[in-house]
Amino acid sequence: MLRSGIKGAWRVAQTTSVLAKTGVGWLRGDRPPTPQLLRETFEDLGATYIKLGQFIASSPTLFPEEYVEEFQACLDQTEALPFSYIESVLKKELKQPLSDIYAEIDPNALASASIAQVHAAKLVTGEDVVIKVQKPGVEHVIHTDMNFIHLAMKILEMITPHLEMASLADIVGEIQKSMMEECDFLKEAQNIEEFERFLARTDNTLVVVPKVYHQASTSRVLTMERLYGVSMTNLDAIKQYSENPEMTLRIAMNTWFASLHQCEIFHADVHAGNLMVLTDGRVGFIDFGIVGRLTPGTWDAMNDFGEALISGDYETMADAMVTVGITKQKVDTHKLSRDLEKFIKRVDGLQSVSYLDITETENDINKLLTEFVKMAKRHGIQFPRQFGLLIKQLLYFDRYRHVMAIDLVAEDYLAFLQ
Structure with missing residues (x-):
């Protein structure tokens, strides 16, 4: 004390x-x-x-x-701590000789952030894993x-x-x-396994999440299966592992949209580093530290918004925005629908490229989301954060659609919601 x-x-x-x-x-x-x-x-x-x-x-x-x-x-992004610090956390948390769990641990970090550091390792049973370790004193x-x-x-x-x-x-x-x-890495482990149960319930074998190794995980240590693959924005690399990149993206979108109403959580950070095309052609969702949860009312409004978005029904989109938002004044949905049409057409006019830097993409998406929110505020609408998270993920998927030059139609979107 x-x-x-x-x-x-x-x-x-x-x-x-x-x-x-x-x-x-x-x-x-x-x-x-x-x-x-x-x-x-x-x-x-x-x-x-x-x-x-x-x-x-x-x-x-x-x-x-x-x-x-x-x-x-x-x-x-921070400088990696010397491995001796990370090793001390592992020993304290796992309460047994590390050699009983890991055959080897790479002392050079794969990534280092303010809260945690990630190292590649191999279990004594032979599986390749990554270890996410909370930094000492955090x-x-x-x-x-x-x-x-x-x-x-x-x-x-x-x-x-x-x-x-x-x-x-x-x-x-x-x-x-x-x-x-x-x-709380145990909470992240629960998020991963909740999404895994959702995949099992829906008989989805084309998407995977990393397996959690509980014998080597605590609230400050998370040992997970290491997934090998490439970013969803690197079309040239995707073609090495997927015969049909367009179908691969549809599978990813299908899964994410289905999770909105068939899973307790949805992945709320599907940037290119967290959505991978694996070497066996499957889609991998990783990093469940940031997730969202929908109330039934938000889901209904999101459903209406999504269907209207694909079909180009901007009046219905405007109605859905009013439903999910917080308003202190009467909203002119006709004017809002015209602004929505201009915004969506601008997003659709983005130039398609074969590869996008992750940081560049993140900045572009945040700028678009800010523009969307500003438009709503001009009409007296303020969104709850969960709806903002949803719109951001839609913008990510739209970016991937542009990268792969996929032209989705209303029937595609409706299929995602089944």
Whole structure:
């Protein structure tokens, strides 16, 4: 208890030091635009605030455009810790000699982010796996920092008087829930296995998720099957493993759309790094740290919106947006439908390319989502975050459709919903 208290006090001191440094710089005349200043401060503050920045970047339904755009640069990529630190976490969490579980572990990280680091390994039973390991001390930092999130929101409100969003309490609750779920690897394991059960119920053998090895997993360690494949945006590479790339994308879309109403969760981050075409031609969904859950009302509105989107019925799309959104005024759905038509035609006019950089794609998608939300706000509609997550995934799939030059029609979409 004392140790935890000391660590918390030290973290408070670190946070105060960073904020003081920012304040001194501002007084000395180093005064970048407020969104940039806030983003740079968040990056200096570390793991929790980087996650908060990413939450802002992915939530144009909650935050102003200038903040959403600025926080696109809040990258969650950090230098890898020496393997000795990761090894200490593994030994502490798994409570047995690592040689009893792993035949080998690559000391060089496959990836390193603010909260976790990923290493390739092989089990003693011969399976290739990846190990996602929470970095030492992160849980103490997050626990302490959550108290500062309330303050951060109040500062954001103070420096942005016309901030258009839901109540601060709701936003802080959403942030806390999102961050805590992403930091609990047992929760991520549950998400993976819930999606796996959905695949089994629907007799879907063309899509896979990584197998979780529970004997080597805890809330801070997640050992999963290693899937080998290529990004969904690399058409040339896809052709090496799939005889029909168009059908491969249809399978991915079919599965994702079906999960909206046949699974307790849906994958809420289907960017190119998380959606793979495997070497055996199947589709792999990976990284279930960010998932969404739909209420029946949101699903019904999403269903109407999707059908209308494919058939070009912009009036029905407008009605669905009004149904799912929060409005304080009467919405002119006829005007909204005209704006929707312009937006959709602009999205459809995007140039098709054979390969897109993951970061470039992410930035493009976030810009489109921000534009969509701005359009809704002009008509007095504010969306709940879950609907924003849904629209973002639709934009990802639309990008993949452009990459593969696939022309979907209404019948295709309706088939996805069966």
